[in-house]
Amino acid sequence: MAQIPNSQEVYDVIVVGSGAGGGTATRVLTSKGMKVALLEAGPMLDPFKEFLEHKMPADYDHRGAEEGGASYFGKGKPFGFFSTTSGGWQLEGEPYTVGEGSKFEWFRSRIVGGRTNHYGRMSFRFSDFDFKPYTRDGLGFDWPISYEDISPYYDKAEEFIGVCGSIEGIRSAPDGKFHTPPPPKVHETLIKKSCDKLGIPCIPNRRAVITKSINGRAPCHYCGQCGRGCQTASAYSSSQVEIFPAMKTGLVKVFDNAMVREVLSNGNGKVNGVLYVDKRTREHRVIRGKAVILAASACESARILLNSKSKEFPNGLANGSGLVGRYLMDTVGFGLSGYVPALEGMPHYDTEGYGGAHLYMPWWDWEKHNKLDFPRGYHIEIGGGYGMPGVGSYHGAARTYGYGKDMKQNIRQRYGAAVGFSGRGEMIPNALSYTEIDPTVVDQWGIPVLKFHFKWSDHEWRQARHMERTFTQIIEGMGGKVLGLNNAQRESGGISVPGTIIHEVGTVKMGLNAKNSVLNGFTQAHEVKNLFVVDGGSFVSNPDKNPTLTINALSWRACDYLSEEMRKGNV
Amino acid sequence: MSNLLNIAPASPDGRPGRRELIKAVAFAVVATGGLVEDVEAAQHVHAEAVSAQKATGIYTAKEMSAAEFKTLGKLAELIVPADDVSGSALDAGAPAFIDLLCSQNKQLATTYHGGLAWLDAEMNRKFSKSFVNATVEQQTAMLDLLVEADKSERARMDESAVVKKSDFRDFSDYTFKQPHPQAAGAKFFDWVRKMTVDAFYTSPIGIKDLGFMGNGAYSKYEVPKQSLDYAMKRSPFA
Ligand SMILES: Cc1cc2nc3c(=O)[nH]c(=O)nc-3n(C[C@H](O)[C@H](O)[C@H](O)COP(=O)(O)OP(=O)(O)OC[C@H]3O[C@@H](n4cnc5c(N)ncnc54)[C@H](O)[C@@H]3O)c2cc1C
Ligand code: SF4
Numbered sequence: 001m002a003q004i005p006n007s008q009e010v011y012d013v014i015v016v017g018s019g020a021g022g023g024t025a026t027r028v029l030t031s032k033g034m035k036v037a038l039l040e041a042g043p044m045l046d047p048f049k050e051f052l053e054h055k056m057p058a059d060y061d062h063r064g065a066e067e068g069g070a071s072y073f074g075k076g077k078p079f080g081f082f083s084t085t086s087g088g089w090q091l092e093g094e095p096y097t098v099g100e101g102s103k104f105e106w107f108r109s110r111i112v113g114g115r116t117n118h119y120g121r122m123s124f125r126f127s128d129f130d131f132k133p134y135t136r137d138g139l140g141f142d143w144p145i146s147y148e149d150i151s152p153y154y155d156k157a158e159e160f161i162g163v164c165g166s167i168e169g170i171r172s173a174p175d176g177k178f179h180t181p182p183p184p185k186v187h188e189t190l191i192k193k194s195c196d197k198l199g200i201p202c203i204p205n206r207r208a209v210i211t212k213s214i215n216g217r218a219p220c221h222y223c224g225q226c227g228r229g230c231q232t233a234s235a236y237s238s239s240q241v242e243i244f245p246a247m248k249t250g251l252v253k254v255f256d257n258a259m260v261r262e263v264l265s266n267g268n269g270k271v272n273g274v275l276y277v278d279k280r281t282r283e284h285r286v287i288r289g290k291a292v293i294l295a296a297s298a299c300e301s302a303r304i305l306l307n308s309k310s311k312e313f314p315n316g317l318a319n320g321s322g323l324v325g326r327y328l329m330d331t332v333g334f335g336l337s338g339y340v341p342a343l344e345g346m347p348h349y350d351t352e353g354y355g356g357a358h359l360y361m362p363w364w365d366w367e368k369h370n371k372l373d374f375p376r377g378y379h380i381e382i383g384g385g386y387g388m389p390g391v392g393s394y395h396g397a398a399r400t401y402g403y404g405k406d407m408k409q410n411i412r413q414r415y416g417a418a419v420g421f422s423g424r425g426e427m428i429p430n431a432l433s434y435t436e437i438d439p440t441v442v443d444q445w446g447i448p449v450l451k452f453h454f455k456w457s458d459h460e461w462r463q464a465r466h467m468e469r470t471f472t473q474i475i476e477g478m479g480g481k482v483l484g485l486n487n488a489q490r491e492s493g494g495i496s497v498p499g500t501i502i503h504e505v506g507t508v509k510m511g512l513n514a515k516n517s518v519l520n521g522f523t524q525a526h527e528v529k530n531l532f533v534v535d536g537g538s539f540v541s542n543p544d545k546n547p548t549l550t551i552n553a554l555s556w557r558a559c560d561y562l563s564e565e566m567r568k569g570n571v
Numbered sequence: 572m573s574n575l576l577n578i579a580p581a582s583p584d585g586r587p588g589r590r591e592l593i594k595a596v597a598f599a600v601v602a603t604g605g606l607v608e609d610v611e612a613a614q615h616v617h618a619e620a621v622s623a624q625k626a627t628g629i630y631t632a633k634e635m636s637a638a639e640f641k642t643l644g645k646l647a648e649l650i651v652p653a654d655d656v657s658g659s660a661l662d663a664g665a666p667a668f669i670d671l672l673c674s675q676n677k678q679l680a681t682t683y684h685g686g687l688a689w690l691d692a693e694m695n696r697k698f699s700k701s702f703v704n705a706t707v708e709q710q711t712a713m714l715d716l717l718v719e720a721d722k723s724e725r726a727r728m729d730e731s732a733v734v735k736k737s738d739f740r741d742f743s744d745y746t747f748k749q750p751h752p753q754a755a756g757a758k759f760f761d762w763v764r765k766m767t768v769d770a771f772y773t774s775p776i777g778i779k780d781l782g783f784m785g786n787g788a789y790s791k792y793e794v795p796k797q798s799l800d801y802a803m804k805r806s807p808f809a
Contacts, residue, residue, distance in 0.1 A: 054786065057773035061671050064773065068676030069766075182792040186802045193808040221788040342806035347798045352785030354792065386783055389772040395765045399725075402718045403650045403764060404711075408780075411772075412656070415781045479807045 011037040011253075013562070014274055014289035016260045016304065019114025020548045021534040021555045022295030023238020024157070028559040030251040034566075037287050038243070039258040039276055041296075042086060042110030045117065045239045051229030052082045057390055065391045072391075078107070080390060084118040084229035086111035093444035097451040104452035105499040106299065112256060113239025114297065115502070116548070117229050120356060121208040121236060122381065123163045124545035125154050125174045129366065133428075133541050137375045139459075140428045143540045144512045144521040147174070153553035161236040161552060162210035162217070164354065168203050172377060173362035179211045181358065182222070185351050187343055187384040187419050188359045194477035195361060200380075200470070205360045208236035208549070217241070224352020224388075235355065255287070261447050262308040263292050263317055263531065271317070271531050277445040291530040291562060291571055295555065298536040299328065299435050302507040303450050305518075305533075306437045318525035323509055323518050325435045328454065329542035331503040332378065332425035333496030334464040335486025338475030343417040351385030351416065363544055374462040378425030378544045380470075383486070386416040420486045421474065423467030424501065426544045428459050433498070435507055454498040464495040503547050508537030522561040523554055530571045532558050630667035633674035638703075639687050640666055643763070645703050649714060650764055651771040656780055663774035665767045672766075679762075686759025693756060717760035720753035727751075 012034040015022045022038065029036050057063040064081040065071045071081065078088040087109035098104050109115045128147035133140050151174075158177040165178035181204035184192065188202075195202040209220050220234040233240035246252045257279035264286065266272040273288040294301040302325045308317035316324055363377030387393070394411050401407035438451035475482050485491050490500045511517025514526035523538045525531040534555035536547045565571040632640040643666035651660035673680040690713070691701045698709045705713075727748045751757065771777040803809060 056775075056778070056786065058775055058778075061668070063668060063769060065672060065766075065769065069672040069679055072679075072766075183794055185794055186799050189799060190802060190806055190808070193806070221790070222792045223788055224785050342802045344805075346801045347795065348782035348784060349795045349798050350784040350787060350789075352787075386781070386785065388783055388785055389778060389781055391769045391773060392765075394768050394772055398764050398768045399721070399761075403714055405652055405654050408651055408654060412781060477807070 011289040013291045015293045017296035018112045020551045023242035024552045024555040027242035027246045030246040030249045036252040039255045041259040044256045045112040053225045053228045082228045097438045099453040102454045104454045107502045113237045116238045122546040123208045123549040130543035153557045157552040165206035166204040190478045194474045209354045220354045224355045226355030294533045295535045301537045318527045327429040327506040328433045329427045329506045331501040332460045333501040334467045335422040336471040337420040337483045338480040340480040357382035376426035378423045381422040383420030421471040425463045505536035505539035508533045510538045523558040632670045635670045650767045660767045660771040663771045663776045665770035668770040720751040720757035723751040724757045
């Protein structure tokens with residue numbers, strides 16, 4: 001097929017993907033006066049059409065069950081009709097495959113803002129020891145950077161996107177630049193008391209939500225609907241907080257519905273553009289730039305590199321080490337819920353708050369791993385409160401209580417009296433968990449797709465059992481009774497199905513040299529000086545902390561470095 | 572500059588009124604450079620979003636016959652009946668909800684047409700009356716039977732799933748449980764029950780019944796002391 005050059009324009013930087021990594025890159029680069037082409041596989045976002053923040057189920061005749069009751073047949077939107085997912089575990093026409101004996105589920109969003117339009121906004125800094133895990137216990141790899149390198153960028157990222165939190169002085173959860181957090185809810189106060197008895201720290205949560213106005217964004221109005229997208233941009237999304245303001249500078253051109261297929265190299269060790277499919281016309285088009293930043297999300301960036309084969313890079317771009325696709329990680333997940341009689345009959349109040357739990361528990365036993373049977377930590381996320389009733393909320397109760405006045409009374413009485421705990425733990429990278437190109441399948445754009453391989457090791461299994469014991473203790477400590485798994489479908493095996501915590505990182509690892517890694521500490525490709533990868537692909541380990549804040553910080557740092565190198569004429 | 576923190580509470584419970592919310596959001600839209608930059612447009616969009624529940628006019632069934640629709644109504648009244656706290660699932664529009672989704676989905680429609688016909692046939696066999704014409708005692712006797720059938724069918728499925736999962740290939744000494752005599756109606760009952768419950772709890776009546784108070788807009792988030800005191804007193808931490 002003919003490849004149509006888009007225009008004669010040569011951009012300073014081409015950014016591929018508009019999520020956390022790409023949004024941050026776009027804003028930082030344009031703030032320095034650079035001309036950016038932002039390519040996004042999904043359409044442009046209109047928050048006022050797509051964010052269903054203030055809707056109630058009864059505003060729709062289908063009440064959220066979707067047309068024809070699709071949600072009853074498992075065919076509704078992945079986190080319910082009201083979520084702003086713009087994608088899901090499967091995308092029509094864009095398959096992926098999974099190797100025999102493996103399980104992996106890949107959550108993708110296709111829209112300007114990527115998954116940040118609706119993500120959980122949990123924003124935790126990695127700790128100093130998280131960057132040197134190998135030094136600590138001989139497992140996995142050390143990062144080529146340290147906490148001191150990234151800490152100024154955590155500051156910048158937190159100040160710019162806005163994160164609530166409190167100063168605690170806990171080593172596993174370094175403090176940051178925080179907005180005032182909202183107070184704990186009643187069930188959270190009970191949970192904290194139970195944790196106090198067990199010696200588990202339970203502190204104000206850290207979420208990318210603002211409680212005072214910054215950059216013209218209104219503070220949170222506590223509707224509790226962040227997963228539906230926040231129309232006032234009080235919760236961070238790369239679209240509203242970074243990309244729309246960057247568009248106002250006139251320095252960025254957004255190409256939406258642009259599915260990047262390959263990065264093009266000039267034959268002299270550098271890249272000079274990208275080749276993409278214009279989804280509207282199915283034409284192949286080329287855009288030229290002086291540097292290329294991939295931010296298509298961890299595995300997708302690996303896919304682009306592996307598909308960018310040339311004479312110079314026969315194994316895929318920047319893949320001399322053969323490590324592109326290797327060391328894929330997700331977070332270890334396990335959840336239990338419990339019933340707490342103390343909460344029964346409590347005078348109701350609005351428990352939605354700022355759209356997530358107001359407390360959480362950072363890892364507490366980092367000095368005791370020699371006494372534990374697993375090497376790395378986890379943090380605990382909390383659920384509970386009087387949630388918005390939705391389609392499916394009471395199917396279980398109906399099956400338990402039958403029908404009639406009894407059922408109605410039981411549902412009423414138990415409403416809001418359950419709590420949930422989700423462990424989010426560190427996985428150690430292993431050789432059996434990786435992704436590669438499936439040579440037998442292409443997607444509807446003709447692009448070869450990814451095939452996933454994944455194995456949890458005993459480290460992760462044992463950690464999940466520790467979670468189970470801990471959650472049971474917390475629930476019983478508050479006079480509660482364990483109800484069962486939080487997520488029966490995805491954690492029935494006693495550990496989350498790989499990929500389903502949606503913290504997939506790694507596959508384009510950073511490191512000290514071109515032999516043991518793809519990127520250097522600035523996320524610059526060792527082999528190609530004007531190529532960067534600023535999504536979670538660069539991660540060397542996957543500490544229990546949710547990855548997005550670190551993606552924001554690393555992307556910012558990469559862009560500072562890139563612009564300086566360009567100024568010096570090194571790139 | 573106006574922002575949400577400056578909103579004067581427009582109602583006694585401290586919630587800003589709709590007007591204030593719309594104003595505040597329109598301000599934020601302009602400030603954040605959202606795609607809707609025109610204040611008027613933003614107000615309009617948001618006014619739509621926070622619009623009160625639409626007036627429910629009389630619903631005309633699209634998929635069900637008049638008799639079927641009436642049976643769904645009776646079932647709704649029995650599954651989630653009115654009590655001294657709130658109205659019934661019929662009041663909450665359950666039959667309309669079910670009929671609408673059936674009209675969009677053949678598979679679902681078949682479940683309901685077949686299930687409702689089965690129900691009347693079974694009622695006739697047992698009581699010589701259709702479901703709607705039977706006495707409340709007869710109707711609840713049938714529903715009790717269906718609850719039992721649903722539970723027993725579920726247990727049977729679980730057991731056979733265990734057998735299937737294991738490498739156990741020799742079925743000779745394993746006797747599968749017999750299906751429940753009302754097994755055919757059990758699946759339908761589960762459908763009508765779950766959709767009726769959904770219709771009720773997602774309606775303004777059901778939301779009020781439970782006392783869900785979220786999805787509002789406040790300038791400050793507070794936890795009432797009386798709720799905290801209540802739970803603390805009943806907890807092991809009293
Ligand atoms: C429900 C949910 C809850 C979550 N909660 C949290 C949380 O609380 N805290 C946290 O830290 N993380 C959370 N995450 C994870 C978080 O969303 C991701 O870590 C983050 O969005 C990753 O940013 P990214 O820029 O790497 O990728 P994404 O946000 O996925 O953005 C990538 C973008 O690139 C585009 N793209 C992909 N391929 C191409 C291509 N070939 N050409 C052009 N464009 C392309 C995609 O369309 C997409 O818009 C959550 C995720 C989900 C789904
Ligand atoms: S709770 Fe706050 S941050 Fe979340 S959607 Fe509502 S206003 Fe936005």
